[in-house]
Amino acid sequence: MPLHSSQNNPSTIMAPPTNIIPTLTMEEEDNIVLARITNDERPLKRVIKKFHSYVNAAANPTPASKPADDPVQQMESIDDAKEAFLVELASLQLLLKKSVMTCEAETRQVENYQMERYKIEQEHESLEIQIKELKVALEHAQILRRRKMEYDVVAEKIHTLPSREELEQEIASLENDMAAIHSENETQEKMIQGHKSALDSIVAELASLRFLGRDKDTMSEAPSGRATPVLEVAAGLLTDAHTDASTRANSDMPTPSAREDAEEEKTSDEPESQKITDSNPDDDIEMGELEEDPKEKEAAVKKKPLAEELEEGETFDGSSELSEPPDDSEEEL
Template sequence: MAAEPQSSSSRSIVSIPPLTTEEEDQVILARITNDDRPLKRVIKKFHNYTSLSHAPLAPTIGTTTDQSLDDAREAFLVELATFQLSLKKSVMICEAEARQVEEYQRERHEIEREHAVLREQIDQLKAALEEAQIIRRRKIEYDLVAEKVNTLPSREELEHSINSLECDMAAIRTEHETHNRTLVDQKASLDSIITQLDYLRFMGKDKDVASVDTSRVPTPAPDSAGPDVVEDPPEATPPIATEVAQNEREEGEHDKGAPDSTEASGTGVDEDDIEMGEVEEDPKPKRKFREELEEGEASDASSALSDPPDDI
């Protein structure tokens, strides 16, 4: 009797530690995935059947009969068959899950293959899109250029206009050359006319001087003058005067009238001066120019008409 309190106190001292959260989760997952209740029922039926099949050494009151033994055996066999069916069901579930895994792997490989194919197609479509954009941009540029070209005249019209312009340029060049030759000829003519006018002017002056010299009459010297006074001899007409006179006759009769009238008026005035007893002296410029003409030098005098225009 004393031993029983000691054993109860020792049993009360031993304490089971509580399960952690992870351990509880594992127990719950094992119970969900592995249902052991059928196995426990089979074991229970088996123990029941064994306990009935083996009779105890000391018979007890209310022992079972052969009827209860058969029932226990049948119940064990039924429970065993049920357990076998559950095991077959689990095997079938495992095989189905394996087939599902294989199907999943196959589908995954198929999806990956399709993904690669679609990626290649996307790359090809990107390249095609870029090429289409380039073609569209070139087409827009071509349309702009074609529109500008259509606004221009045709090739035949351009060639015709070019030929007409070339003909106009050739005509302008020919006309320009003609104008240049005409200007050169006119310049030469003007130079010759100016030279002849200079000759005529010089000839008129020489005729004036000659008429004055020929009409000069010697007058008696004053009483106060000595015998050493000598009269100036008349100046000879230069040979260039005759050449100018010939040119004047070739030019026409209208150029002769003016010098003759000038000579007559000059002669009358000179005669009046001589009658008054005055001695006429040639002006220095005329004398100097006459001396130059006597030496045979031609005049190079020019006027505004002799200068060529600047645009030739």
């Protein structure tokens, strides 16, 4: 046998061992370990075992120590080993086909999974776009709903108001009232202006009469040394009338009640002047007064109707009977 010859040959024994199988890297070793863990190697081991038994039965002759068997039996043993090896090999092929089919099915499942994943991603994107569109539509719907609610509130308020025709009629009536008020206001203003102009003319005439009365008083007091109480009372009445007229002119619009009050004051002042003028000439003369002349008494009596006319607001032509110029005879005396 070659085994015995190799043991007797010293050159073969002394030859250094050669490393024919290359060393594996860490990744390759990890892959092999993972493959052994995940794959079942028992069918492969059985095939290898049957293959070794078949090879040993076919290649190894019978040993010399044993008697030679029948060649037919040797062939049967070799055929049995061959059949066992073929059976194991066929079972291994079936197992491999099954594994291939399983791998193909898993590959198809992976492809289906990828397709489903792609579809899901597409649906996800489309749903996101749809959600955004729905959000915008919801915002628009909320705005429309809010506007509708506001419109309903405004519509309720509008329905509570009267109709357009009624409002137009009310507006027309108000415009007519305003026009009437404006016209009445214009007439009132014209009347007020007329009253003001009349009062201004009266005040001016009274002022001129007052100045004329003062001039006459100074001219009458210069020649006569006697006092005239009746003239003083008349002058006081004239000044009262002037002040009353000025106060009336300063007021914006005279009323009938104010006019009645002024007339009552005038009527109340008239009896006093009458009492003064109608007093008895034989009465006692007060202290500090002088005796009046008969001419001055006659002038006082004549002054009474003139003072009443001046209080009534009549015009004065400049002639006065209250103070007459002194006679030439008196100047000679």
